[in-house]
Amino acid sequence: xxxxxxxxxxxxxxxxxxxxxxxxxxxxxxxxxxxxxxxxxxxxxxxxxxxxxxxxxxxxxxxxxxxxxxxxxxxxxxxxxxxxxxxxxxxxxxxxxxxxxxxxxxxxxxxxxx
Amino acid sequence: xxxxxxxxxxxxxxxxxxxxxxxxxxxxxxxxxxxxxxxxxxxxxxxxxxxxxxxxxxxxxxxxxxxxxxxxxxxxxxxxxxxxxxxxxxxxxxxxxxxxxxxxxxxxxxxxx
Numbered sequence: 001x002x003x004x005x006x007x008x009x010x011x012x013x014x015x016x017x018x019x020x021x022x023x024x025x026x027x028x029x030x031x032x033x034x035x036x037x038x039x040x041x042x043x044x045x046x047x048x049x050x051x052x053x054x055x056x057x058x059x060x061x062x063x064x065x066x067x068x069x070x071x072x073x074x075x076x077x078x079x080x081x082x083x084x085x086x087x088x089x090x091x092x093x094x095x096x097x098x099x100x101x102x103x104x105x106x107x108x109x110x111x112x113x114x
Numbered sequence: 115x116x117x118x119x120x121x122x123x124x125x126x127x128x129x130x131x132x133x134x135x136x137x138x139x140x141x142x143x144x145x146x147x148x149x150x151x152x153x154x155x156x157x158x159x160x161x162x163x164x165x166x167x168x169x170x171x172x173x174x175x176x177x178x179x180x181x182x183x184x185x186x187x188x189x190x191x192x193x194x195x196x197x198x199x200x201x202x203x204x205x206x207x208x209x210x211x212x213x214x215x216x217x218x219x220x221x222x223x224x225x226x227x
Contacts, residue, residue, distance in 0.1 A: 004156070034215065043118070043205055043218035044157065089156050100145065100209065101170065102216070104156030 003027045004092050006105035014113050019077040021108045023090035026071065030092040034102065035064060035075050038087045047088075048075070080112045118219035120206050126225045127196055134192045135222045139208030146189050147216060148181055149205040150174065157205055163189060164211070196226045 005024045013019045021035075031052040036044035050057040050064045050073065057064050063076045077084055087109045091102040119138040127133050139146045144165050149157035160179070161171045165186035175181075178196075183189040193200055203223050207216035 006156075036218075041220070043120075043207075043220045046215050046217065049215060091156070100216075101147075101159045101162065102157075104149075104158070106154065106156050 002106075003030075004090060004103045004105040006090060006108050008108050009106070010109045010111070012111045012113060013080045015082055016079045019075075019080045019084065019110055019112070021075040021077075021088050021090075021110065023073045023075075023105055024071060025073075025092050025103075027092070027094065027103075028071070029094040030103075031095050032093045033064070033066060033073055034091045034093075035062075036089045036091060036104075037084075038089065038107070044089060077110075080110075082112045082114050085110055085112050118206055118208055118217050120204075120219035120222050122222055123220065124223045124225075126227060129196055129198060129226055131196055132192065132194045133196060133224065134190055135204055135206075135224075137189045137191070137206030137219060138187075139189070139206070140217055143208035143210050143217070144186065145209045145211060146183055147207040147209075148189070148191050149207065149218075151203040151205060151221070152201075160191075193224075196224075198226045200224060201226045 034049045035047040037047045038044045048059050048062045066073045087107045089107045091104045093102045121136045147162045148160040151157045161181050163183040178194045181191045203221045205221045207218045209216050
C-alpha cells in the first residue's frame with residue numbers, strides 16, 4: 001500500500017526554468033513532509049520540509065507547497081541549475097506517535113539541461 | 115562531526131550466508147533508523163531505535179533480520195540465511211529527539227548471488 005506517490009518518474013527542464021515536482025499522499029494523519037535529494041551511490045540528503053500547519057515553505061531557490069485538502073505537495077525549484085539533476089523523494093510522517101517513521105515516494109529523476 | 119557512517123559500502127555474498135552491517139550515527143542523535151531501498155523504489159522503513167531501545171519494527175523485517183544498538187551508540191543490522199530478494203541498499207539515518215529531519219548515511223549495497 002503506497003501511501004506516498006510520485007507519479008512522474010522523470011522530468012527534464014532547461015537550465016534557468018522552473019522545475020515542479022509533485023507528490024500525493026493518502027493518509028490524512030500525515031502532518032510533516034520532507035523532500036530529499038539523492039545522487040547515485042549516495043544516501044538521500046535533506047532538502048526542505050513543511051509542517052501541516054503551513055501551506056508554503058521557502059528556502060532559497062526551493063519552495064514547497066502543501067495543499068492539505070487535495071493531499072498534495074509540490075516542490076518548486078527556480079531557477080533550475082544543472083547541479084540540481086538528481087532523484088527527488090518526498091516523504092511524509094504522522095509524527096512522534098509513529099517514532100518519526102517516514103513513508104517515501106518512489107522518486108522523480110530530474111534532469112536539468114544546460 | 116562526520117555525519118552518519120555506514121560500513122561496508124558494498125557487500126557481495128552467496129545465498130544462505132549471514133551478513134552484518136554497521137552504522138555509526140551522529141554522536142548527539144539519540145534516534146537511529148534503518149531503511150531499505152530497492153531499485154526504482156523509495157526507502158522503506160525497517161526499524162528504529164531511541165537510544166538502545168528498539169521501539170518499532172516493520173513487518174518487512176522478517177525473523178532473519180535482527181538489529182541492535184548496544185549502549186545507544188552504533189547499530190548493527192544482521193541478515194541471516196540471505197536470499198536473493200535481500201539484495202538492496204540498506205540505509206541508516208539518525209536524528210535528535212524531537213527533530214523530524216533525518217540525516218542519512220551513504221548506505222550499504224548488498225548483492226546476494
